[in-house]
Amino acid sequence: MRGLIADILPFSVSDGPGIRTSVFFKGCPLRCAWCHNPEDQLPGRQVMVRFSACLRCGACSVCPGGARGSAGEYDMTRCTGCGTCVSLCPAGACRMHGQYMDAEEVASRVLRDRPFFRSRGGATLTGGEPLSQAAFARDVAQRLHAEGVHVLVETCGFVPWEAFQAVLPFVDGFLYDWKITDPQAHRHWTGQDNRLILNNLRRLDREGADIVLRCPVIPGVNDTQAHFRGIGQLTEELPRIRHVDILPYHPLGNDKRGQLGLEKDGFHAPDAADVLSWKEQLQRLCCVPVRT
Numbered sequence: 001m002r003g004l005i006a007d008i009l010p011f012s013v014s015d016g017p018g019i020r021t022s023v024f025f026k027g028c029p030l031r032c033a034w035c036h037n038p039e040d041q042l043p044g045r046q047v048m049v050r051f052s053a054c055l056r057c058g059a060c061s062v063c064p065g066g067a068r069g070s071a072g073e074y075d076m077t078r079c080t081g082c083g084t085c086v087s088l089c090p091a092g093a094c095r096m097h098g099q100y101m102d103a104e105e106v107a108s109r110v111l112r113d114r115p116f117f118r119s120r121g122g123a124t125l126t127g128g129e130p131l132s133q134a135a136f137a138r139d140v141a142q143r144l145h146a147e148g149v150h151v152l153v154e155t156c157g158f159v160p161w162e163a164f165q166a167v168l169p170f171v172d173g174f175l176y177d178w179k180i181t182d183p184q185a186h187r188h189w190t191g192q193d194n195r196l197i198l199n200n201l202r203r204l205d206r207e208g209a210d211i212v213l214r215c216p217v218i219p220g221v222n223d224t225q226a227h228f229r230g231i232g233q234l235t236e237e238l239p240r241i242r243h244v245d246i247l248p249y250h251p252l253g254n255d256k257r258g259q260l261g262l263e264k265d266g267f268h269a270p271d272a273a274d275v276l277s278w279k280e281q282l283q284r285l286c287c288v289p290v291r292t
């Protein structure tokens, strides 16, 4: 089976225990305003342009979509992903992001890193949203599971329950994003409300899955007592949540937003005192360990 992969990165130490290889699936059903992988949102290949490397030569002005001007100006909303500019650009400023791969190819790429996994590491399927390509994710997970590799899935949870059912037998745990407790605010900041996400989280818990709740905290969006209380209540209600990870906002996505022709996201990184305060508040409210 083939699927669309954004990237495969070895030596990750932030996507689960030990040293892991992270497989980034392309395509996500949410549009989180603070997303640090905006290049992985669309479910198709797309061009990214390092405008700082552009020579303004105008070679890409033949763009059939009318996205590129003769002096290097651009409107990437008109890009159709045809790849013409990638082949013409003399500066290497344009690149195509995303490639179609076989599940077998993905698994063998991960297995090359197996010596580094030792007893705690493994593979993490992330993205984007890996379960938006559920059959492909299942195929990859099944192949790795058969080789004895520890497999985690990092998910936004906004997928049909059947997507979870597909991978459950081949996955050792889930890194489950919980972004905003209030459904209306969730819709405002991510494009969708959180009811499906909450239902899937509860079902996963009933299935006995191993769950780490991953909570991005964005100043001015969800650094509120009400949301923190909501996280605490989830840890009391759902016994399979092993711990809570705080993911403080990081402006990492802004450079990539620029390469996609998008404005900066407009958020500001918290300072160390903010992060410590969030951790202390959550430690008081949660019945499982809270990590940063």
Ligand code: SF4
Residues within 6 Å of the ligand: 047, 060, 062, 063, 064, 065, 066, 067, 068, 078, 079, 080, 081, 082, 083, 084, 085, 086
């Ligand atoms: S890939 Fe390049 S040439 Fe093709 S539509 Fe997009 S910007 Fe234009």
Ligand code: SF4
Residues within 6 Å of the ligand: 049, 053, 054, 055, 056, 057, 058, 059, 060, 061, 068, 071, 072, 085, 088, 089, 090, 091, 092, 093, 094
């Ligand atoms: S072809 Fe490359 S260097 Fe020339 S204008 Fe387009 S992006 Fe810039």
